[in-house]
Structures are given as C-alpha cells and as structure tokens.
Amino acid sequence: MLNVKNLDIQFLNKEDKSWQKAVNDISFRVEKGKVLGIVGESGSGKSVTSFSIMRLHDPESTKITGDIEFDKIDLLALSPAEIRKYRGNKIAMIFQEPMTSLNPVFTCGYQVQEAIILHQHTSKSEAREKTIELFKEVQLPRPEQIFESYPHQLSGGQKQRVMIAMALSCNPELLIADEPTTALDVTVQKTILELLLRLKEERQMAMIFISHDLAVIREIADEVAVMYKGNIVEQGPAKYLFESPEHPYTKGLLACRPDPKHLLKKLPVVADFLNENKEMAVAHLLENNAYTLQEIAARRKILYAQAPILQVKNLCTWYPIRKGLFGKTTDFVKAVDDISFDIFPGETLGLVGESGCGKTTLGRSILRLVEPTSGALLFEGADILSLNKTALRKMRREVQIIFQDPYSSLNPRLTVGNALMEPLQVHGVFDNDKQRKAHVLELLERVDLKAEYFNRYPHEFSGGQRQRIVIARALALQPKFIICDESVSALDVSVQAQVLNLLRQLQQDFGLTYIFISHDLSVVKHISDRMIVMNKGKVEEAGFPEDIYNRPQAEYTKRLIAAIPGR
Numbered sequence: 001m002l003n004v005k006n007l008d009i010q011f012l013n014k015e016d017k018s019w020q021k022a023v024n025d026i027s028f029r030v031e032k033g034k035v036l037g038i039v040g041e042s043g044s045g046k047s048v049t050s051f052s053i054m055r056l057h058d059p060e061s062t063k064i065t066g067d068i069e070f071d072k073i074d075l076l077a078l079s080p081a082e083i084r085k086y087r088g089n090k091i092a093m094i095f096q097e098p099m100t101s102l103n104p105v106f107t108c109g110y111q112v113q114e115a116i117i118l119h120q121h122t123s124k125s126e127a128r129e130k131t132i133e134l135f136k137e138v139q140l141p142r143p144e145q146i147f148e149s150y151p152h153q154l155s156g157g158q159k160q161r162v163m164i165a166m167a168l169s170c171n172p173e174l175l176i177a178d179e180p181t182t183a184l185d186v187t188v189q190k191t192i193l194e195l196l197l198r199l200k201e202e203r204q205m206a207m208i209f210i211s212h213d214l215a216v217i218r219e220i221a222d223e224v225a226v227m228y229k230g231n232i233v234e235q236g237p238a239k240y241l242f243e244s245p246e247h248p249y250t251k252g253l254l255a256c257r258p259d260p261k262h263l264l265k266k267l268p269v270v271a272d273f274l275n276e277n278k279e280m281a282v283a284h285l286l287e288n289n290a291y292t293l294q295e296i297a298a299r300r301k302i303l304y305a306q307a308p309i310l311q312v313k314n315l316c317t318w319y320p321i322r323k324g325l326f327g328k329t330t331d332f333v334k335a336v337d338d339i340s341f342d343i344f345p346g347e348t349l350g351l352v353g354e355s356g357c358g359k360t361t362l363g364r365s366i367l368r369l370v371e372p373t374s375g376a377l378l379f380e381g382a383d384i385l386s387l388n389k390t391a392l393r394k395m396r397r398e399v400q401i402i403f404q405d406p407y408s409s410l411n412p413r414l415t416v417g418n419a420l421m422e423p424l425q426v427h428g429v430f431d432n433d434k435q436r437k438a439h440v441l442e443l444l445e446r447v448d449l450k451a452e453y454f455n456r457y458p459h460e461f462s463g464g465q466r467q468r469i470v471i472a473r474a475l476a477l478q479p480k481f482i483i484c485d486e487s488v489s490a491l492d493v494s495v496q497a498q499v500l501n502l503l504r505q506l507q508q509d510f511g512l513t514y515i516f517i518s519h520d521l522s523v524v525k526h527i528s529d530r531m532i533v534m535n536k537g538k539v540e541e542a543g544f545p546e547d548i549y550n551r552p553q554a555e556y557t558k559r560l561i562a563a564i565p566g567r
Contacts, residue, residue, distance in 0.1 A: 137165070302346075336372070350528030400475075
C-alpha cells in the first residue's frame, strides 16, 4: 500500500540559510492490513518522516527527495488541492500532542463532526450521531457531554481519545499513529491498542505506529524500523528484532525501560551501549546497580523519622455541574474526594491511576492553581489555603510543577532562554540578566540540551526536547518540592531513562521532594518511595511500591497491573 524509497528530508536553517538533514536516504514498505512500528529517540526523524507522507511540511523551508508511493500514486507529485483529497480521508493521522492539535475555540464534537461532513458529505445530524458513536468506541465517558466540551475541559488522556476518534472518522486506508497512547493510562492504552488492531483487521487498514515505548510496539507491530539520527539502523519482523537485536542502539532502547521486577539505582541509557567499551560498561552497570533490601530499609528509616514537609487533610476539589436557564447546580464532579496523606522531606510519592481519576487536579490543588472546595493543606506547617497572593507567590518559589503538556505550557513567542530566565526575573534571583543567563545555560546542560538552544523557540524542538525544557524551568528557582505531572510520559525510553536518572540525582544533590504523577506503573514503581493508587477522586490503595505491585489488594489495582504492556 505504501512504498517509501530513498527518502531524504532537509530543513532550512533560517539563521545561516544552510540546509540541515533530518532524514537520510531511508526506505520502507507498509503492506495492506499490516502494522509498521517506527521506534527511536526524540529527534531521530520518526515524526518528520510521517509528516512527509501527509505532506505537512512547509515547502518554502523543506526539501524532500525520493519516492513516496501510496497505492502507486506519487504523493510528492500531487498539487496542494489533490493531496487534500488523500489527507484525512484515505490517509489519516493521530498527532502526538492533542492539546495543540485540537482547536481551543471549537467543541470537541464539532471538530470531529466537521471532518465527517467534509469527507463523507453527510448531514449535520448524521455526522453528530457518528461522532458520538466514535466517542463511545474509544471509551470516552459521557460522550454526549464531551461532544459539547472544549479541549481545555478534558484530561490529557481524554483529549488523545478525541484525536483518535477524529482520525478514524473517515475510515482511512492508512492510519499514521504518532505516539497515540503516550498520554493514556495502561488500561485505556490496552483498550486503544485492541481497538486499533480490531479496526485494522476489519477494514484491512495499514498502519504506521510511532512510539517510544518498545513494549507497545512489540504488542502491535508486524514489522519494526529502528531510527537513529535520521537513519534506519535496523529493520525486520517484530518477533526477531526484539528477540535478537543486532544493532547496539536497539539493544540500548530495550534495556532503558524500567523493569518492575528490579529496583535499579540507575537506569541504563543508550550511550552505555554505544561507547567504545560498551560490553564492559553495560556488564558493570547491570551487575552493580540494584538496591539491596538493607539499603531500602535504611532509607525508609531516615525518611519517616522526619516531620512531614506537606500534609494533605481531607482535601476535596469538586466542580459543580450546572443545568437549566439560570445555571442551577444539579450535581458535582468530585475530582478529588476526601484525600489525606503526608509526604516527607526527600521522599518521592508516586501518584498513579487512570486518566480522569483526579491525579492532576490533586497536584494543582496543592499549588492552588485550582482552588480546593474543602480540607487543609500544610506546607512546612503553614496553611496554604489561608495564604494571601504575596505569600502564595513566595510559597510557589519553593513548590514548582512540571506540567503534562510541554508545548501548551511554554509561551510560543518567548525563546527558550527567555522562558527559563522569566521566573528568575519575577522572583529577583541573581543580580542581573548576565548571571541569570549563565544559570540558564547550566540548567540546559543538566537536562541534556545544548547551549545554542537558548535563542530558539518552542516550535523548533521535538516533543521530548520540549519536555526537558519545562523540567529545566521547574528547576530554575531551586525549589524544595516539585510536582511532576506526567513529566516523562512524552519522552522516548532512552531520554525517559536519562530524565529519571536526573530527577533521582537532583533529589540526592539538593534534598528535593517529589510528587510523581504518572499513568505508567513501571516508571512510578522505579522512582517512588511510596505509591498512591487513585480512582474516581479517591485513594484506592496506598503503600510501598513492591507491595502494591506484587501483592495488590484492590481489584482496580490488579486491573492496572494486568494491563501493563509486555508484562
């Protein structure tokens, strides 16, 4: 169905007018009814390749050579009007960042309905009915209500499911899925993968599935192409590639994923497999890298002998549901419902649960980005809920948040350097901008970004690079406490391993305390001292990670663990 030959993509560097190669002479095929999985690190060229198939690059600043044939039609030779007949109709795409792909001024239902009316020429009522059916199919709760909701009113996982519904709305022959399950919890991820596979079988639909999660690729792909720095370094049937990888880069990607069965001090990264003495380095890393039971017990003894840094008591954050002419409150969405816990200095508390369970609302309630309905919040003994604006701003210097969607949390008109300097200027940190810039350059280096990125804008970075930028911004004020809201969910496994290692190292160096919010139980188990499992605004289960993972008590927790890919 799709035949890509000798694809070469270059982008114009606006600063020096030179052309920089992003994809280097790659070739692959996608057969009807088959799934090609493309894996690789952030910036390896995965999304750039998929955008070229859809012809979404700016022709003024992009050079594309080679052949892209779809049903023997050369897509690169089509006019803009001709390619629009294919785009969204015969070839559909699920984009990586749903918040920036959905129009904030239109309801979610309208946006899916619009695509159906445009390509299938149905009536408005028929398109509405089909949209609601699609919302049910991708397991969105209250589909009629979500039809009328705007993107900002949905959780990250719900927005992703709206994007999937939109991509499937016109029954495409080829579906390009760019990180389609990144923002989804494991149970919904499993459902979506099963849904995509079922639709592929029923419609004999071909699929390109791009993901940084090799466990997901293993479950869905027939063929796998591994990309590294714009090249395909290894390609073949999924079964053989995962069982007997040949390229060191592929071996590195497979080793970077946190293993729930072991508690490693440091996760392996791709660089460990690519250096000159890779065999010796990897053997040493894997041999001397696990925490002993004695070390874990000693850490817990120190942590829990302290006074709590944060106390959450009977916290409730409810949203009123208003109906009728005068907007009378008829019910409440209980996003956070009577939750209590303590967290201790230097501890990492993992918060896990399905999309919409209240994890993010809880994190934002602690910072009073969302005003709680009732309860008490004590940070170092001070009542957060009684602070005035001046005291609250001072407290927020000590308590930072890494937001879930990196692109929407960065100002598109500010360079990365200015975005990182801004909190330093607001809080009067350092004497002048020269000192602030030096601090920002150090921060960029700590999160594995180059100093030359200081003058670039957010749209010039990959999704994983943007996530590292917002992590650097959270660290800028040298806080005591950081709320990490899905801070590694958008990262490929290698960069995820680097960031998790970085967060742990920063915690050791500066005594940081974390609330780590994630839908990925493997990641939460790796980094957390304790875990809380949330469901429908309540605490379902709490305890030490190994107890919850190996001996879950609640049926809900058992379902979450059973849905982990590759378990």
